[in-house]
Amino acid sequence: MASPSDLAVSEMDFDALPERSWVDRIKDTARKKPLGAVSACAVIVMVLLAALANIITFYDPVQNAFDSMHVAPGAAHWFGTDQFGRDIFTRIVFGARTALFVGFSASILGSTAGLILGVGSAYFGGRFDLIFQRFMDIFISFPLIIMALSVVSIFGTGTQNVILAITIPLIPRCARVVRSSALAIREIPYVDAARALGFAHVRIIFRHMIPNVMAPYLIMLTAFLGQAILLEASLSYLGLGVQEPTPAWGLMLQGGAEEYAESAPWIPVFPGLAITAAVFAFNLFGDAVRDTLDPRLRSE
Amino acid sequence: MRNTRMKTLIVAAALLALAAWSFAPAEAAPKKGGTLKFVVGSKIPSYDGHIESTFGMIHPIRPFYSLLIRVNPDNPASPTDFVCDVCEGGVPQPTEGHTKYTFKIRDDISFHNGQKLTSADVKATYDKIISPPKGIESNRKAFFSMVKSVTAPDPKTLVFKLKYPTGAFVPALALPYNFIYAKADLDKHGHKWHQKNVNGTGAFRFVQHQPGAFVEGKRYEKYHHKGKPYLDGYRAISAPKMAIRLQAIRGDRAAIEFRGFPPKARDDLKKALGDKLTVQESDWNCNLMVTPNHKRKPFDDARVRRALTLAIDRWAGSKYLSRIAIVKTVGGVVFPKHPLAATKEELTKIAGYWPDINKSRAEAKRLLKEAGYPNGFEFTLHNRGVDQPYKVVGTWVIDQWRKIGLKVKQWVQPSGPFYATLRKKKNFDVSIDFNCQSVINPLVDVSKFISDDRAGNQYAQYQDRQLDKWFEEMNREPDVKKQRAIMRKYEKRALDEMAHQFVTLWWYKINPHRSYVKGWKIAPSHYLNQHLDNVWIDK
Numbered sequence: 001m002a003s004p005s006d007l008a009v010s011e012m013d014f015d016a017l018p019e020r021s022w023v024d025r026i027k028d029t030a031r032k033k034p035l036g037a038v039s040a041c042a043v044i045v046m047v048l049l050a051a052l053a054n055i056i057t058f059y060d061p062v063q064n065a066f067d068s069m070h071v072a073p074g075a076a077h078w079f080g081t082d083q084f085g086r087d088i089f090t091r092i093v094f095g096a097r098t099a100l101f102v103g104f105s106a107s108i109l110g111s112t113a114g115l116i117l118g119v120g121s122a123y124f125g126g127r128f129d130l131i132f133q134r135f136m137d138i139f140i141s142f143p144l145i146i147m148a149l150s151v152v153s154i155f156g157t158g159t160q161n162v163i164l165a166i167t168i169p170l171i172p173r174c175a176r177v178v179r180s181s182a183l184a185i186r187e188i189p190y191v192d193a194a195r196a197l198g199f200a201h202v203r204i205i206f207r208h209m210i211p212n213v214m215a216p217y218l219i220m221l222t223a224f225l226g227q228a229i230l231l232e233a234s235l236s237y238l239g240l241g242v243q244e245p246t247p248a249w250g251l252m253l254q255g256g257a258e259e260y261a262e263s264a265p266w267i268p269v270f271p272g273l274a275i276t277a278a279v280f281a282f283n284l285f286g287d288a289v290r291d292t293l294d295p296r297l298r299s300e
Numbered sequence: 301m302r303n304t305r306m307k308t309l310i311v312a313a314a315l316l317a318l319a320a321w322s323f324a325p326a327e328a329a330p331k332k333g334g335t336l337k338f339v340v341g342s343k344i345p346s347y348d349g350h351i352e353s354t355f356g357m358i359h360p361i362r363p364f365y366s367l368l369i370r371v372n373p374d375n376p377a378s379p380t381d382f383v384c385d386v387c388e389g390g391v392p393q394p395t396e397g398h399t400k401y402t403f404k405i406r407d408d409i410s411f412h413n414g415q416k417l418t419s420a421d422v423k424a425t426y427d428k429i430i431s432p433p434k435g436i437e438s439n440r441k442a443f444f445s446m447v448k449s450v451t452a453p454d455p456k457t458l459v460f461k462l463k464y465p466t467g468a469f470v471p472a473l474a475l476p477y478n479f480i481y482a483k484a485d486l487d488k489h490g491h492k493w494h495q496k497n498v499n500g501t502g503a504f505r506f507v508q509h510q511p512g513a514f515v516e517g518k519r520y521e522k523y524h525h526k527g528k529p530y531l532d533g534y535r536a537i538s539a540p541k542m543a544i545r546l547q548a549i550r551g552d553r554a555a556i557e558f559r560g561f562p563p564k565a566r567d568d569l570k571k572a573l574g575d576k577l578t579v580q581e582s583d584w585n586c587n588l589m590v591t592p593n594h595k596r597k598p599f600d601d602a603r604v605r606r607a608l609t610l611a612i613d614r615w616a617g618s619k620y621l622s623r624i625a626i627v628k629t630v631g632g633v634v635f636p637k638h639p640l641a642a643t644k645e646e647l648t649k650i651a652g653y654w655p656d657i658n659k660s661r662a663e664a665k666r667l668l669k670e671a672g673y674p675n676g677f678e679f680t681l682h683n684r685g686v687d688q689p690y691k692v693v694g695t696w697v698i699d700q701w702r703k704i705g706l707k708v709k710q711w712v713q714p715s716g717p718f719y720a721t722l723r724k725k726k727n728f729d730v731s732i733d734f735n736c737q738s739v740i741n742p743l744v745d746v747s748k749f750i751s752d753d754r755a756g757n758q759y760a761q762y763q764d765r766q767l768d769k770w771f772e773e774m775n776r777e778p779d780v781k782k783q784r785a786i787m788r789k790y791e792k793r794a795l796d797e798m799a800h801q802f803v804t805l806w807w808y809k810i811n812p813h814r815s816y817v818k819g820w821k822i823a824p825s826h827y828l829n830q831h832l833d834n835v836w837i838d839k
Contacts (some may be wrong), residue, residue: 064699066620083564083624084695157712239685242712244695258543258687259564259624 005201036288042281050096061094062245080266091247098248102232106166107224114174122182139172215293226282301479334837338532339545346495349477360515360536362830364501365479376823379740398465409524419452424483443472471741503529503833530836531716556813580822584807594762603671605799610664611653625692628808634742651796674703682728738827
């Protein structure tokens with residue numbers, strides 16, 4: 001059965017529209033959203049750095065080199081070395097892997113779980129929705145970092161647990177937003193039609209409702225990326241995230257901030273800048289995605 | 301003629317030396333008054349010294365109490381120099397074949413609540429420490445396993461009788477945790493009263509404790525060491541973060557921190573404060589150990605454990621880590637400066653201390669291959685979530701093990717869960733552990749290596765009756781030379797042949813403090829010399 005949106009598309013006369021290449025579309029988007037374009041470039045650079053870390057760095061990110069302790073930034077070590085003689089540029093590049101892996105994993109898992117739960121809650125409605133939303137209220141009432149700290153203190157440290165710790169507080173936030181869109185979708189006749197045809201709840205939710213709430217889902221997903229990276233860095237800074245010798249920005253900042261802020265400021269400064277740049281880029285990118293996908297903002 | 305010239309020269313030199321000595325500035329006389337503010341980086345679990353073992357309690361609470369004997373405050377670096385605190389004269393010589401010690405207790409001492417101190421109070425204290433009633437904890441009960449009886453025949457006399465003669469007894473008496481309690485308090489309030497209440501005979505009286513903020517004490521006017529304390533009072537400020545402790549000293553919100561700072565912090569403070577800062581440094585009776593879990597494969601195999609210790613380059617580690625962490629000294633099981641400690645020559649014959657690290661690592665790889673791991677294996681290092689020196693040393697040993705093909709992840713836990721894992725859950729592969737003692741007493745300090753059913757603090761979970769036997773022999777052996785010979789065998793077996801668990805590096809204590817703090821002398825332990833009765837402020 002075709003949905004109303006499918007019908008609307010089929011009635012359009014595509015031949016009447018001028019053919020536009022994808023390059024033109026990118027240029028057009030970049031012109032309309034310059035900040036979004038810059039942030040998208042930054043995100044792409046970060047992903048490339050993480051993917052090609054082995055190729056673009058000259059040093060081992062975890063090997064101690066005690067004859068090069070506390071070397072200031074220079075030709076041999078662009079960002080200097082830390083207290084163990086490790087090259088900070090190399091560790092930042094490899095740290096991007098940790099940040100992106102944790103950031104993407106947590107935001108995709110959190111948003112997707114929130115999407116399913118939010119749509120499910122809206123679809124079933126009634127007492128189920130009422131009770132489920134009160135649970136969501138409880139989770140949302142805790143600040144992200146407090147919730148993440150609680151999860152880590154229960155399950156322990158380590159990359160998987162950090163992802164879990166970041167994922168859990170993201171779920172209710174996404175579920176709440178998606179539910180509001182799904183409530184409107186639920187009232188559209190094609191959902192009633194699907195019910196009348198005897199489709200299972202799971203099929204209605206996954207085939208007919210979720211595809212129609214993808215816009216808020218994608219907006220939340222991109223918005224969560226920056227938050228997840230920041231949370232990972234915060235947990236690592238507090239000693240509750242990934243552990244040495246794994247390169248991670250928050251961990252690098254923690255290792256250098258207290259003792260070396262004065263005598264070797266490059267140790268905390270560069271990881272701090274990396275966190276700032278990544279969060280800034282992902283937030284701007286999320287804003288641009290929202291502006292593009294949100295119909296109200298698009299019409300403005 | 302030549303003789304006359306020589307005599308003239310000698311006389312002239314002597315006169316010059318005399319003149320130089322007479323013009324040398326005399327050590328300033330202590331000044332009275334002022335409040336000492338110091339920062340403490342750990343919490344107070346309870347006030348009861350008999351059950352606690354943290355500097356978080358010792359630093360703020362020790363000044364309220366006295367001991368029977370204590371490490372000489374003027375010579376705290378010496379492992380054998382003890383002086384009387386509530387006893388009279390010097391530390392008594394043993395009689396009856398070195399099995400009886402008779403102490404004369406001073407009769408001019410009062411508790412802070414006004415009650416007189418007698419030998420009955422000291423006896424009640426040691427009864428609580430050595431043979432506490434059922435259900436009452438005592439952390440250092442094992443230190444007094446040689447004691448047969450404690451008696452107080454009259455108010456001025458206290459007698460310890462030992463089961464066998466041992467050099468470990470007198471240092472055990474000087475442990476800074478052996479606070480003297482009033483018998484009346486124990487009888488009236490029970491043996492847990494001191495966990496939340498203070499009534500001692502120390503140099504300072506308890507004023508208040510604001511949990512998480514500070515502990516305050518004021519001068520006890522009837523203190524038994526006449527003329528002391530010099531201070532009007534003190535305030536022990538709680539500051540768990542090192543950055544805050546450092547800034548407190550830098551900004552003169554606190555004058556000193558008694559545990560110790562890493563070298564970089566010392567350098568930064570010195571650079572900022574110049575002459576206003578004095579730095580005292582000392583070897584530290586603490587070491588960080590690596591403890592493999594013998595109940596987990598492949599750490600049940602001595603070859604694998606030997607490979608782990610052989611991979612570690614302690615000599616290079618000492619050189620470099622001492623620049624970033626509070627570790628420095630290479631040593632075996634005994635505190636490095638002690639007569640019972642291994643010499644450098646003796647150490648270099650133990651696995652993991654060989655001077656040629658390449659040869660050592662080649663042997664480690666050979667052992668791994670022989671044990672069935674030619675390509676190494678993966679495991680997790682359990683560690684405590686404290687930077688200095690735990691996490692720094694943890695990161696270092698992981699790198700050392702990489703060099704023999706081992707892939708190691710680090711699992712860091714805060715102190716509470718860390719101890720729970722070591723003591724109860726025991727679900728670790730290899731853990732960082734430590735052996736931190738106060739009074740240097742190697743005969744007892746090395747008990748960490750005996751079987752786990754005998755040592756209360758051995759977490760590797762092995763039993764080695766040979767080590768138990770040598771431990772007993774050492775403790776009952778009056779001849780120091782023979783003690784030393786047994787200690788070498790004990791050390792070789794524990795660290796090398798069986799490699800049950802092994803020492804990484806010994807800690808190094810660095811105490812930068814405001815130069816106006818006088819009288820306090822650094823000791824080889826952050827638990828010692830914290831009575832503060834000899835500290836004064838020169839402002």
